[in-house]
Every structure is written in structure tokens, then in C-alpha cells.
Amino acid sequence: REIDMLKDIGVQILAKCDGLPLAVKVMGGLLCQKDKIHREWEMVLSDSIWSISGMPEELNHALYLSYEDLSSSAKQCFLLYSLLPKTAVFFRDEIIGMWISEGFLHGTLDDLEELGSKYYKELILRNLIEPDAEFIDQSVCNMHDVVRSFAQFVARDEALAAHSGETNIVSKLSAQKLLRFSLEEKALESDVLDWSSLQAQKTLRTLILVGHINIKPRDSLVHFPCLRTLHIAFSHVVALLESLHELKHLRYLSLEHTDISILPDSIGKMKFLQYISLRGCHQFVDLPRSIVKLGQLRHLNFSGTSINNIPRGFCVLTNLRALRGFPARVDGDWCSLEELGPLSFLEDLEFDGLENITDSSSAAKAKLGDKVHLTSLFLNCGSILEDDGLIKEEDCVSEEKQQQIEKVFEELCPPPRLENLDIKGYFGRWLPRWMMSSSAVALKSLRILFITDLACCKQLPDGLCQLPYLEFIQINRAPAIKRVGPEFTQSYHQHSPRPSQMVAAFPRLEKIKLIGMVEWEEWEWEEQVQAFPVLQELMLKQCKLKCLPPGLASQARALNTLYIYNVQGLISLENFPSLVLLELDENLDLERITNLPRLQELTILNCTKLKVLEGVPALHRLVLSYNDMETIPEYMKGINPRHLELYCSLALLVSIAAGQSGSEWDKFGHVEHVKAYAREGGNSRKWYVFYTAKPYSLETNVSHSFMLKGRNLDFF
Numbered sequence: 001r002e003i004d005m006l007k008d009i010g011v012q013i014l015a016k017c018d019g020l021p022l023a024v025k026v027m028g029g030l031l032c033q034k035d036k037i038h039r040e041w042e043m044v045l046s047d048s049i050w051s052i053s054g055m056p057e058e059l060n061h062a063l064y065l066s067y068e069d070l071s072s073s074a075k076q077c078f079l080l081y082s083l084l085p086k087t088a089v090f091f092r093d094e095i096i097g098m099w100i101s102e103g104f105l106h107g108t109l110d111d112l113e114e115l116g117s118k119y120y121k122e123l124i125l126r127n128l129i130e131p132d133a134e135f136i137d138q139s140v141c142n143m144h145d146v147v148r149s150f151a152q153f154v155a156r157d158e159a160l161a162a163h164s165g166e167t168n169i170v171s172k173l174s175a176q177k178l179l180r181f182s183l184e185e186k187a188l189e190s191d192v193l194d195w196s197s198l199q200a201q202k203t204l205r206t207l208i209l210v211g212h213i214n215i216k217p218r219d220s221l222v223h224f225p226c227l228r229t230l231h232i233a234f235s236h237v238v239a240l241l242e243s244l245h246e247l248k249h250l251r252y253l254s255l256e257h258t259d260i261s262i263l264p265d266s267i268g269k270m271k272f273l274q275y276i277s278l279r280g281c282h283q284f285v286d287l288p289r290s291i292v293k294l295g296q297l298r299h300l301n302f303s304g305t306s307i308n309n310i311p312r313g314f315c316v317l318t319n320l321r322a323l324r325g326f327p328a329r330v331d332g333d334w335c336s337l338e339e340l341g342p343l344s345f346l347e348d349l350e351f352d353g354l355e356n357i358t359d360s361s362s363a364a365k366a367k368l369g370d371k372v373h374l375t376s377l378f379l380n381c382g383s384i385l386e387d388d389g390l391i392k393e394e395d396c397v398s399e400e401k402q403q404q405i406e407k408v409f410e411e412l413c414p415p416p417r418l419e420n421l422d423i424k425g426y427f428g429r430w431l432p433r434w435m436m437s438s439s440a441v442a443l444k445s446l447r448i449l450f451i452t453d454l455a456c457c458k459q460l461p462d463g464l465c466q467l468p469y470l471e472f473i474q475i476n477r478a479p480a481i482k483r484v485g486p487e488f489t490q491s492y493h494q495h496s497p498r499p500s501q502m503v504a505a506f507p508r509l510e511k512i513k514l515i516g517m518v519e520w521e522e523w524e525w526e527e528q529v530q531a532f533p534v535l536q537e538l539m540l541k542q543c544k545l546k547c548l549p550p551g552l553a554s555q556a557r558a559l560n561t562l563y564i565y566n567v568q569g570l571i572s573l574e575n576f577p578s579l580v581l582l583e584l585d586e587n588l589d590l591e592r593i594t595n596l597p598r599l600q601e602l603t604i605l606n607c608t609k610l611k612v613l614e615g616v617p618a619l620h621r622l623v624l625s626y627n628d629m630e631t632i633p634e635y636m637k638g639i640n641p642r643h644l645e646l647y648c649s650l651a652l653l654v655s656i657a658a659g660q661s662g663s664e665w666d667k668f669g670h671v672e673h674v675k676a677y678a679r680e681g682g683n684s685r686k687w688y689v690f691y692t693a694k695p696y697s698l699e700t701n702v703s704h705s706f707m708l709k710g711r712n713l714d715f716f
Contacts (some may be wrong), residue, residue, distance in 0.1 A: 007495075013520040022127075022146055023062035029126035030066045049481050063150045066126055077119045078128060082143060082151030083161045085184030085210040085279065088233065092120055092139045093322060093348070094254065097275040097299055101229045101251030102206065112319055113298070113347065136448055136472055137420065155180070164211065170197050174335050177203050185211030199223040207231070215239050222246045233257050245269045255281065262286045268293040279324070285309070301325060303350060308334075315339040322348035324378070328356050338365035346371050350378035351412075355425070360407035369442075377414050381405065381425035383453040389477045389518045389542065391455055398459040402428050402456065410434075412440055422450040428457065435461040447471045454478040462487040465505035473509065477516035484523045489531040489551065504555075505531035513539040520544060521569070525551035532556040539563040545570060551575075560598075574615075602641075614638055622644070632656075632667040644668060646676040650687060653678040657700040669693070675695045 014024065051609040070078060077099050084090050096116030099105055107115045121138075123129045129141040143151075152161050159180040162169045167184070170193070171364055178201050185192050195215045198207070206229040213235055220243040221227070229252040237258045245266035246255075250273060255282035267273070268290025274297060278284050284305040291297075292313040299319075302325030310327065314335040320343050326350050328337060337357065340346075349371070357363055368374065386392050413434040414421070421443070431454075434442040445470050458480045464470060465488065468651040483639040489505045509532055514520075525531065527550040535556045552559070553575045560580040564570065573582075573593040579596050585605040591601075595615035603623040604610065613635040624633070625647035632652070636644075646656070655662045656676045660669065668674050672693050680686035689700040 020060075020062075022144055023060060025127040026060075026062045026066050029128070030062075030069055032125055033069065033122075037176065043618040060146060060150055063128075063147060066128065067150070067154065069130070070122075070126075073104050073106060074119050074122060076102070076565045077116075078123060079151050079155040079159065079628045080104070080180065080206070081129060081178055082148050082155065082160055083182040083206070083208060085145075085161075085163070085182055086148070088184060088210045089140055092117070092141075093299065094231075094277065096120060097205070097252055101274060103228075110317075110345075114351070116258070128660060159448045161427050161688070164192075164249075169193060173197055173201065177201065180208075182206075182335060183207035183210070183213070185209070185213060195219040205229065210234060212236070220246070225249070228252065230254070231256075248272075251275065253277070253280075257281065260284055263288055263291070265290050267291065270294065271296065273297060275299040276303055277565070278307075280304040282306060287311060289313075290380040295319065298322070302327070303352075304385050310335040312339070315342045317343065318342055321345055321348070321373075324348065324350040326351055328353045332453075336365075337362045341365050341367040341370075344371060345373055347373045348376040349374060350380065350422075352380045353382065354379060354408055354412075355381040355401075355405060355427075357408045359514045360404070360411045363408045363411035366412070368414050370415070372415050372417060374418060376420040376422075377412075377418055378422040379409065379412060379424070379426070380422075381427065383425040384427055384455050385453050385477055385479065389516045390479050397427050397456070406430060406432070416442060416444050418443060419445055421446055422452075423454075424450075424452045425455075426451070426457070427455040430459075431457055431461045436463045436555050443467055445469055450476070451478070452476040455479075456480050458482070460484060460488050465489055468507060470506065470509050472511045475515065475517065477518075478520075479516075481517050482519050482521055484520070484525075486524050486526070486529065489525050489529055503530075504533045505529075507533060509535055511535075511537040513541075514543070515539065515541040517543045521546060523552075525549035525555075527551055527554045528553055532559075534558050537561040537563075539565075540567055541565040542567075544568045547571070553665070605624070611635065623650075632664050632668070634672075636667040640670060642672045644671045644674045644676075646674070647684060648676060648678055650678040650680075652676075653687055653689060654702060656691075657698070659691070659698045 047268065067075065067078065072606065080098060080102065081095060084095070096113055099116050099119070100112050105112050105115045124131060124138060128147055129143050130140055131138040132140040134140070152159070158178060160172060160176065160178055161182045162172070163184045164186040181198070181201060181204060183193060187354065192212050193212050195213055196219065203226055204224050205226055207224065207227060208231045210233045215236060217239050219239055221240055222243050224247065226249060227247050228249055230247065230250060231252070231254040233254070233256040235258055237255055238260055241260065241264050243448065244264060247270065250270055252275040253273060254275070254277040254311060256277055260278070260281055261283040262285065264617065265288040267288060271294070273294050276297065277300045282305065284302070284307055286309050287307060288608070289311040292311060294317070296319055297317050299322040300317055301321065301322070302454065305325060305652065307325065307327055312335055313327055323343070324344060326340070326349070354519055368377070384391055384397065400433070405426065409426065409432040413432065443463070444467065446467050448471065449464070451474070454475065457478065460475065464473065512535065523545060529551050531551060532555060536558055538559060540563070542565070545567050555580055559576065559578055561578070562579055563583045564573070566586040569589050569590055570587055572594070574592065574594040576596055577598065579599050581601045582596065582599060583603040584590065584607050587607045589609060590607045591609050592612040593610065594612060598618050600620040601615045602616070602619060602621070605625045606627060608626060610633070613633070616639055619639060619641040621643040622641040623645045629646070629648035630652055632646070652664070653676055655664045656668065659665065668691070670693070674689070674691040676689040677685045677686040689698065689702065691698045
């Protein structure tokens with residue numbers, strides 16, 4: 001009965017959303033936060049906000065309701081998020097760092113990041129921000145334009161978000177005293193905003209600038225005494241460094257992708273600094289000794305810099321939660337791995353240049369296993385692989401060097417709480433024991449694994465299949481691997497004599513990408529071996545795999561998305577009952593695709609030997625593109641996609657444009673919608689034909705005389 005009542009109220013709430021998809025999503029997110037009881041939903045339905053008339057366009061009723069339901073702290077976090085420049089990428093830890101710096105998070109000093117993560121997840125659950133699918137683990141989100149406009153309208157009295165192309169930025173800055181200002185600048189340097197235009201904003205607490213701004217030699221930060229958050233990216237900022245220490249209240253300093261090479265020694269005076277990011281500052285080489293005076297530092301990011309000096313005494317920064325791009329060194333007057341030992345609160349740690357460590361005892365003194373809060377670990381060596389994925393001749397490593405790096409990685413065994421592991425450039429012959437077999441218990445909480453440029457290992461880690469929470473694997477470039485054997489999918493549980501005790505390998509893995517394993521020829525996985533029960537997405541790219549293993553089709557019953565790019569030797573693809581989306585590119589030996597009963601979307605690019613495509617009754621959309629396609633493939637006569645998109649030669653396009661009188665009609669005339677293109681120069685859609693079966697319609701920009709001549713242009 002209660003469920004029926006909720007359903008009735010839900011339908012009435014849905015009606016108030018006026019059919020707007022975003023409003024429906026936001027209301028769904030709001031209702032998810034409520035208890036599933038009649039009274040809670042009734043309060044949402046009867047809220048007075050629905051009846052407000054004459055609201056500005058930005059104040060969408062559903063958004064207003066969801067916003068008002070947030071706690072006061074979450075409201076502030078949401079409004080600040082809306083100021084972030086739209087096309088720039090901001091990671092979760094950056095955003096949470098801003099929230100902490102602004103004082104929006106009210107908790108103990110030990111749990112601020114955790115509290116920030118809670119608010120971040122709440123905004124996702126309410127559909128106020130949306131995870132970007134390109135980034136794993138929701139580390140980057142986007143904000144819908146309507147949501148952004150709403151939030152900026154609400155914050156309009158104290159915040160301004162501007163972007164290049166606006167003509168009245170300076171006048172707005174002159175007319176209003178702001179607490180927060182952001183600017184995304186893409187204009188030419190002659191058209192950009194002058195730094196001096198900002199100097200009247202003496203009450204600013206947050207300043208976010210992405211893109212070039214005109215900073216002159218005598219420009220200064222002295223005009224912003226209240227500033228807590230300063231984020232400048234992709235600009236020239238060296239002139240401002242001399243006055244940096246004037247920002248007495250600054251908590252958050254991010255100068256990403258700028259031209260700085262050092263930080264001034266006076267930074268040691270900035271006692272409140274909690275967050276410093278110099279990510280992508282390629283010229284940055286030196287950290288001043290005074291850095292060790294910043295006892296409140298929680299986050300340091302040197303990723304993508306050329307830093308070669310971190311001063312001794314770094315171990316006193318015991319409040320650090322995140323340390324990225326830490327350079328591994330053994331000689332000279334700088335900080336060693338040993339000084340990381342006391343940093344027990346670290347949650348996120350990245351090492352660079354681990355090939356420089358000659359003594360494994362130095363790695364042991366970093367005490368990774370004791371860092372019980374550590375959830376993300378990045379272990380980086382310099383790559384010895386060429387662009388083609390093979391080892392550089394001049395970088396062939398000695399057996400001694402391989403043994404050395406093996407011992408170093410062995411000592412960097414993480415604590416059991418680790419969730420994200422990223423390994424780059426490892427050139428040992430064997431992966432560390434803590435990734436293999438029963439020793440992989442050290443990774444029992446692992447959810448995400450990246451391994452890039454695995455130069456010399458001949459075997460993938462055989463302990464992964466036992467991990468209970470592993471969701472994502474990406475192996476990128478592993479030229480020594482020629483075979484993936486049964487040890488990859490054979491869980492030790494499966495040796496149990498009783499079938500009822502058999503446990504599927506990789507029980508929670510949803511996505512796996514195997515890229516650039518250029519010598520990989522064989523994948524052994526027998527049909528009866530249970531593995532990958534919830535696998536949804538698989539990518540195979542740049543390898544020599546001659547056939548897909550029987551176990552993949554029979555056991556990966558949730559597999560709905562398959563990408564196969566540049567796989568040499570693969571002849572057939574068949575019998576995948578759950579596949580919905582399939583993309584193929586540069587598979588030059590592929591001849592057959594059969595028995596994919598649920599397939600809806602199929603993209604075939606440059607698979608020139610493909611002759612058989614059948615058993616695809618649910619096919620909705622087919623994209624075909626060959627560089628020199630002269631005829632539509634014969635298999636089109638036997639299939640009936642609703643939409644067909646072709647990229648072909650101009651000669652073929654002329655035949656298609658002829659419609660029923662053309663030689664290709666019997667291959668496409670039965671398709672409901674057809675879009676065909678041929679290119680000229682760099683324009684892949686210069687010439688086109690648009691066809692609809694019912695009612696009959698054929699539109700083209702290929703002229704009648706052009707069709708009569710059957711002209712074939714040499715430049716095509």
C-alpha cells in the first residue's frame with residue numbers, strides 16, 4: 001500500500017516537472033535522499049516553491065527545491081562549484097581543497113577530506129553534477145548549463161563567473177564588490193583582461209583564472225588581503241611571485257601549467273597554506289627550504305614538473321594527506337624516501353623516478369605498509385619503450401638493474417586499504433609478489449588498477465582474479481607478453497573439489513582495457529572456467545590475438561560493450577549473446593561477424609576483408625567507413641539496420657545519389673534512414689546523400705550533371 005501511495009505522489013511530482021529531462025533527473029536525485037515514506041514525498045509535492053510565479057528563467061522549480069534541501073555547507077560547496085570555468089578540468093581533490101580553504105567544511109581537521117568527499121558524492125546523487133565518463137572513479141564531473149546558470153544566479157550578489165568574449169567584464173568588476181570571481185580566457189593575448197582590472201576587488205576570497213591574463217612586471221597580489229583561494233592555470237605568473245607572501249590568509253595555491261620555475265623562499269611565511277599544486281609546470285625545478293615551515297600543508301602536487309630538489313626535513317609535514325610527483329633520489333642534499341616514513345596520514349601518494357633508487361632498504365624506510373589511510377598509490381619509472389610499444393635499443397636494461405627495481409617495488413607493498421594503484425614504466429622481469437597469487441591479499445580493497453609501459457614482464461599478475469572489489473583494469477603497452485594463460489582467470493577457489501564452492505574469478509570487474517600488448521597472440525580461457533560475471537566493457541587494441549577465448553563468450557554474460565582496434569590475425573567474431581555495442585577499427589584480417597542477437601550499435605572502420613555480417617536482428621545503427629570504399633558490402637542485403645551511416649569514395653556516393661536507378665539501390669533501399677558522405681581534402685563530409693525510406697526522400701549536394709558524368713576526382 002505504501003509503495004502504491006509513493007507511486008501516485010511520484011507521478012504528480014513528475015507532472016510538475018513539465019517533461020523537462022533535467023528537472024526529472026534532479027527530482028529523482030532529491031527523492032533518493034528522502035526516506036521512502038508517504039509523508040516525506042508529500043512534503044516535496046506540496047512545497048510552496050512549486051507555486052512561485054514570475055520566477056527568473058534561471059530559477060527552475062525542481063532545481064530550487066533540490067538546492068533548498070541541501071545543508072548550508074553543501075549549498076556553499078554547490079555554489080562554488082558553479083564558478084569553475086566550464087571547459088577546464090578540475091579534479092575532485094582540487095574542488096575539495098577549495099571547499100576546505102573557504103571554510104565550508106565543518107569537522108575535525110582529521111576528517112575534512114572525507115567530509116568533502118561526502119558532499120561531492122551528494123551532489124552527484126542529486127544529479128546536480130554529473131560524472132565525466134572519461135575519468136574513472138568519478139574524479140571529474142560536469143555541471144549542466146541550466147544547473148550552472150541557476151547556481152550563478154543564486155550567488156550573483158557575491159560571485160561572478162566570466163568568460164572570454166564578454167564585452168562588459170570590466171564594467172561588472174567596477175560596479176560590484178565580489179567575494180569570488182572566476183574567468184576563463186581564450187582570447188588572443190591582445191584582447192585579454194588586464195590584471196589591474198581586478199585590483200579594486202579587495203574583498204575577494206576566491207580568485208580562479210584559467211587562460212592568459214595580462215600580468216605586467218609591476219603587478220602585485222598585495223591588493224587581495226582577504227584571499228583564501230588562488231587558482232591560476234595556463235598563464236604567465238612569474239611577476240606575481242615576489243608578492244605571494246602578502247596573501248596572509250591564503251589556504252589554497254594552485255599555479256598549474258604556468259611558467260614558474262621556483263617558489264620564493266618567503267612562502268615559508270604563509271602559515272595557513274594547506275594546498276599547493278604546481279601540476280604541469282614543466283619548468284619548475286626547485287622547492288625552497290622554507291617549505292618545511294608550512295605545518296598545515298595537506299596537499300602537495302608536483303606531477304608533470306621537473307622538480308629535482310625537495311629539502312631535507314620534509315618529514316615534519318605530518319599533516320600531508322596527498323603528495324603527488326615526489327622525485328625519488330639517492331644522492332645529494334635532498335629529501336630521501338626515508339623522510340616519508342613519518343607521514344602517516346597520507347591518503348594519496350605518487351613517486352616519480354623510482355629507477356633512481358639503488359638500495360631497496362631506502363624504499364622500505366618509506367613505510368608504505370604502515371600508512372593505513374593510503375587509498376591511492378602511483379609508482380612511476382621512466383619508460384624504456386618506443387612509440388611503437390617496443391623497447392628502445394639504447395635502453396636495454398641489464399639483469400642487475402632489473403633485479404634492483406624488482407627489490408625496490410617489493411619493498412613498496414601498500415597497506416590493505418589501497419583502492420587505486422597505478423604503475424608506470426616498470427621494467428622488472430616479474431611483478432612484485434604482493435601482486436601475485438595468494439600474496440595479493442595486500443590488495444584486498446583494490447578497485448582500480450592501471451599498468452602502463454610494462455616493458456619486460458612476460459606474465460600478467462596472477463593474483464588479481466581473487467580480489468573481491470576490483471572494478472577496473474587497464475594494461476597499456478606490455479610488449480613481452482605473448483600469452484595470457486589460465487592462471488589469469490583461475491581463482492584458487494576453483495580448485496575446490498565441490499562445484500558448489502566454485503567462485504568466479506574477477507567477481508566485480510566491470511571494465512578491462514588491454515592496449516598495446518603488441519606481441520600478444522594467445523588468450524587461454526576454457527569455456528567452463530567461471531570468470532568476469534559482471535564484466536560490461538572490454539577493449540582490445542594493438543595486439544596479434546588470433547581468436548577470442550571460448551570462456552569470454554560463455555562466461556562474460558553481462559558483456560554489452562566491445563571495442564576491438566588493430567587486432568592482427570583475428571578472423572571471426574561470433575556468439576556473444578549480450579553484446580549491445582561493438583566498435584571495430586583496422587582489423588585487417590576480420591572476415592566474419594555472426595550471431596550477436598542483441599547488438600544494437602555497430603561501427604566498422606577499415607575492416608576491408610569483412611564479407612559476412614549476419615545474425616544481428618536487433619541492429620539499430622550501423623556505421624561503415626573504409627578509406628576507399630567503392631561499393632556497399634554485399635552483406636547489407638541480408639541485414640536491416642534502422643540507421644546506416646557511410647563514409648565512402650566519391651564514386652560510390654554518386655551511385656547512392658542516383659537512388660533507385662543506381663547500382664547500389666538493392667543494398668540500402670530497405671534501410672529506414674541513410675546518411676552517406678564523401679570527403680574533399682580535410683572535410684570528411686564535403687559531399688553527402690541523405691535518404692529516408694518512408695516517406696521516400698533523397699537529398700544530396702551532388703549535382704545532376706555530376707551524377708551523369710560519374711565523375712571521379714583525382715584529389716579524392
